[in-house]
Amino acid sequence: MTNGDTTEPLLAAHQLVKAHGRTPALRGASVELRAGEILAVTGASGSGKSTLLHCLAGIVRPDGGSVTYAGQRLDRLPEKRLSELRRTDFGVVFQFGQLIPELTALDNVALPLMLAGAGRAEARARAAEWLERFGVLGQEDLRPGEMSGGQAQRAALARALVTGPKAVFADEPTGALDSLAGEQVMTALAHTAREAGTAVLLVTHDAQVAAYADREIQLRDGVVAPAEVTA
Amino acid sequence: MSSMSTRHILLGLLASGPSHGYDLKRRHDERFPQARPLAYGQVYTTLQRLVRDGLAEVEGTESDGGPERTAYRTTEEGTRELTRWAAQIAPPAPFVTNEIFAKVVVSILSGGDPAAYLRAQRAAHMARMRELTAVKTAPGADLATVLSADYALNHLDADLRWMTTTAARLTTLTAEVDAA
Numbered sequence: 001m002t003n004g005d006t007t008e009p010l011l012a013a014h015q016l017v018k019a020h021g022r023t024p025a026l027r028g029a030s031v032e033l034r035a036g037e038i039l040a041v042t043g044a045s046g047s048g049k050s051t052l053l054h055c056l057a058g059i060v061r062p063d064g065g066s067v068t069y070a071g072q073r074l075d076r077l078p079e080k081r082l083s084e085l086r087r088t089d090f091g092v093v094f095q096f097g098q099l100i101p102e103l104t105a106l107d108n109v110a111l112p113l114m115l116a117g118a119g120r121a122e123a124r125a126r127a128a129e130w131l132e133r134f135g136v137l138g139q140e141d142l143r144p145g146e147m148s149g150g151q152a153q154r155a156a157l158a159r160a161l162v163t164g165p166k167a168v169f170a171d172e173p174t175g176a177l178d179s180l181a182g183e184q185v186m187t188a189l190a191h192t193a194r195e196a197g198t199a200v201l202l203v204t205h206d207a208q209v210a211a212y213a214d215r216e217i218q219l220r221d222g223v224v225a226p227a228e229v230t231a
Numbered sequence: 232m233s234s235m236s237t238r239h240i241l242l243g244l245l246a247s248g249p250s251h252g253y254d255l256k257r258r259h260d261e262r263f264p265q266a267r268p269l270a271y272g273q274v275y276t277t278l279q280r281l282v283r284d285g286l287a288e289v290e291g292t293e294s295d296g297g298p299e300r301t302a303y304r305t306t307e308e309g310t311r312e313l314t315r316w317a318a319q320i321a322p323p324a325p326f327v328t329n330e331i332f333a334k335v336v337v338s339i340l341s342g343g344d345p346a347a348y349l350r351a352q353r354a355a356h357m358a359r360m361r362e363l364t365a366v367k368t369a370p371g372a373d374l375a376t377v378l379s380a381d382y383a384l385n386h387l388d389a390d391l392r393w394m395t396t397t398a399a400r401l402t403t404l405t406a407e408v409d410a411a
Contacts (some may be wrong), residue, residue: 044395074394096247187368190368206355206361206388207356207387207388207391207392208360208364208384208385208388210357210360211357211360211361211363211364212361212364212368213361214361216357223349226350
């Protein structure tokens with residue numbers, strides 16, 4: 001770490017190893033994410049960025065190394081406990097496809113709240129507030145296929161943030177958008193995360209997207225490339 | 232920005248009506264946020280040259296009890312020159328002069344570590360891009376600020392993409408430079 005912060009990281013991966021079949025994706029990657037920090041993970045295609053995100057978010061288990069979240073070993077949690085934790089503490093945004101096509105934007109955003117035990121009316125009211133905040137109100141009764149890419153992605157962002165997660169994992173969140181729509185999505189994500197103190201792990205190949213983060217790490221062949229100290 | 236551009240930008244600002252040197256400087260800095268602010272001395276010198284070349288003339292002086300201020304206005308010839316300049320294309324990269332590329336080559340020639348240099352340069356570019364992103368996404372940022380930050384962000388991004396490709400091809404470049 002370069003900035004001398006001694007507080008415990010919210011999320012830490014140590015020497016992660018992961019292969020897809022015989023192809024190694026991670027070969028000893030270590031990274032720390034602090035509470036409220038936006039961290040960009042960049043690197044060429046195939047450098048292991050998405051695999052790193054999946055391991056940190058508890059979506060896949062690493063073959064070796066450890067993932068520690070708020071003091072507990074995420075890679076050793078039983079599946080049931082892990083999926084509960086993902087629901088309460090984590091939010092995810094992918095390039096596309098995370099909204100349920102049969103549900104309206106409003107119901108998509110309300111769903112995580114209802115899964116967490118909120119009543120339908122309350123969940124829908126809170127979902128509407130988030131859609132409004134991201135400029136998607138007025139389209140809340142549309143299904144994802146009826147919305148523009150940028151609107152759908154902002155709805156997906158609302159869905160990731162509506163439960164007040166401690167950490168959000170965003171994998172190429174603007175990858176399918178033109179630059180203006182991408183800018184709106186990134187501004188919404190960065191402002192909300194900074195306001196709420198949400199940590200964000202942002203995987204991107206795009207330096208202009210990475211510039212919304214507080215710092216950057218680069219993956220190269222499954223490991224974190226040496227960092228240059230910046231002021 | 233070259234002094235030729237400063238001439239034309241001042242002519243452009245005068246196109247909307249007579250103005251004092253100080254007003255021209257202030258309006259320039261407002262219209263072109265994030266640009267290097269115009270020095271007052273540069274405005275004054277440029278105005279005198281515009282008058283000398285018949286492109287602007289003195290409208291009058293006033294003092295309002297304070298220091299004397301001279302207002303300038305554009306001439307017909309100045310308007311014609313401005314129209315001509317504004318429609319003329321900017322030469323697209325007539326010479327490829329690139330300090331980063333020069334440093335990579337010099338580093339190879341002198342047995343340095345071009346890869347380490349490129350990593351450090353990338354970190355500096357990213358730090359500047361974070362600053363510009365903060366400027367353009369600050370609540371209430373006006374469009375001129377957003378567009379000028381975008382211009383710099385896109386150019387820095389182009390540098391970064393070039394640096395990434397170059398870093399991946401350093402071995403070949405080193406062989407080529409060393410063989411020459």
